[in-house]
Amino acid sequence: xxxxxLCSAMIYGxxxxxxxxxxxxxxxxxxxxxxxYCTVHDPLYVQxxxxxxxxxxxxxxxxxx
Numbered sequence: 001x002x003x004x005x006l007c008s009a010m011i012y013g014x015x016x017x018x019x020x021x022x023x024x025x026x027x028x029x030x031x032x033x034x035x036x037y038c039t040v041h042d043p044l045y046v047q048x049x050x051x052x053x054x055x056x057x058x059x060x061x062x063x064x065x
Contacts, residue, residue, distance in 0.1 A: 009041035 007020035024036030028043055039045060 005036045007038040007041050008035040009037060 005024040007022045007024050009020045010017050011020055020038060020041055022038035022040065025039055026037050026042045026044075027034040028037060029035045037043065
């Protein structure tokens, strides 16, 4: 074991499901040891990206009702 933390996200698109192999950079959910995420799978980054995409679609009136 190298001691480097890896991202906690599970990748389900491939078979079998596996953990992301990117180095973890952000700790979230400070429970016991916390969850570590890479910058791609960071829950706050993902939510912010979804919010921006939704706002853009609403602004362009392309939002599916």
